[in-house]
Amino acid sequence: MSRDAAGQFQDELLRIESVGVEYPRKHIFDKPFKAISDISLQIRQGETLGLVGESGSGKTTLGRAVLGLVPVTEGRIVFEGNDITTATRRQRRSLSKDIQVVFQDPYTSLNPSLNIEQILIEPLMVQGMGKRESRQRVREVLDHVGMPSDTAGRRPREFSGGQRQRIAIARALVMSPRLIVCDEPVSALDLSTQARVLDLFLQIQRDTGVSYLFISHDLDVVAHLSHRVAVMLKGSIVEEGTAAQVTQNPGEAYSRKLLLASPVADPDRQQERRARYLALAGESRSID
Template identity: 60%
Template structure:
């Protein structure tokens, strides 16, 4: 049995203007995450990947389909029942600068979710020191403010906060996109180390197929609210079957300038082919807009 099962998920947002029809963002997406597994969810901006994460976390209400966690239907849970899942379902957001309260010390930030779940202040303090060690931060961090840390260090604090209640699943929403490349690598390795130590599962959301390849067991590719390809990471990232997945792979930067130019030229060719095909279907405007991203 999978830890999280998303079946035929549909999400709609209200349209703009009086009597505007709702706009469907997700068109029947199905995916699952096993215990101790990382599933990478990849797609360009606007593909709907973050909406899936928000639906799993209960931050948006599905208009159709189901979400099951450890066998329990959770898509319709509200109030106390939903809050009861918080210790099992956690999130690491994209921006480490805004996801931490600037007026609270690191010790207070990490203690808060523990105290909410009934842990005493003294026990919470001890757990916080253990969490800081787990994410590679010095013990004196406990009395410091977020502004005293670098971006990578703040993201480590955010990871520690997600780990505090001992979750089974962490939704990672673009957690390294705001970091430089060397810091990205260290934070990704931290995610891997934590998974080996704790057995936690990740739904890892990113626009960068290179990042997804580094951390995921399986990959799910989302395009305009629809799942277009899924499979083992090695298979999807080395021999993609869908042209859109190939474009994403070509968009990942490489250190070799010659190879980077070859990838850029190839991606332009694929975009041009899409434009010609779309023109025949009356969808030129949408593809052109995507090509400018």
């Protein structure tokens, strides 16, 4: 990864330009539901962009649009200079090695009928890598995410939630991607396990230079590993800036509410946050 003299990332990897996504309504006379509208963001090589908002804010829809899982109805998404919103299915299949995903729930994102080697080796074989080389790559990534040497022959049910998420990260990492979309990847884990998995994401980025689009409802989690943060509300970006700016001195009341809603391990700090959150929520209602 390259940075300028001020330490800023230079090489653009992903550009989201005025993107909107609409979902059709169930009945023919209903207007389409606009999930996101006029979203413009940028991610550079080796950088983490944290995307934070409450449930229904549109953040997961945007992640799915980047992955090509939902159609973009306006604007475009450019990856390494190529407009991927118009990519064919064949082109998307080729792109899959460069853009990977880690989903929220490690309990359902791994096929329970396969062992870990079978889960991780499949995308390598699809891309044409030989079996021997593929097995070596699987061993390398499992070691990289801190899993024991006997992991490959075991099934997902034999591991804890934190271990399963490490395996899910290994599955994304096995293709040596340029970008990983992380969709609430630690929200199903307890606080201590969250911290260890977040540290793993940081270590992987230092080792490989991979970029992350890190989606979360928890501003504290996003602050832990993001270089920049964008806050979403009702399908739009309401605040964007460096992680320090948005998480330490947010300019929007909604961002402050998200920060105060983030859980902390210290019960006294948690109680204080809860009181401040309720006070801010009360102010918002009185203004409305």
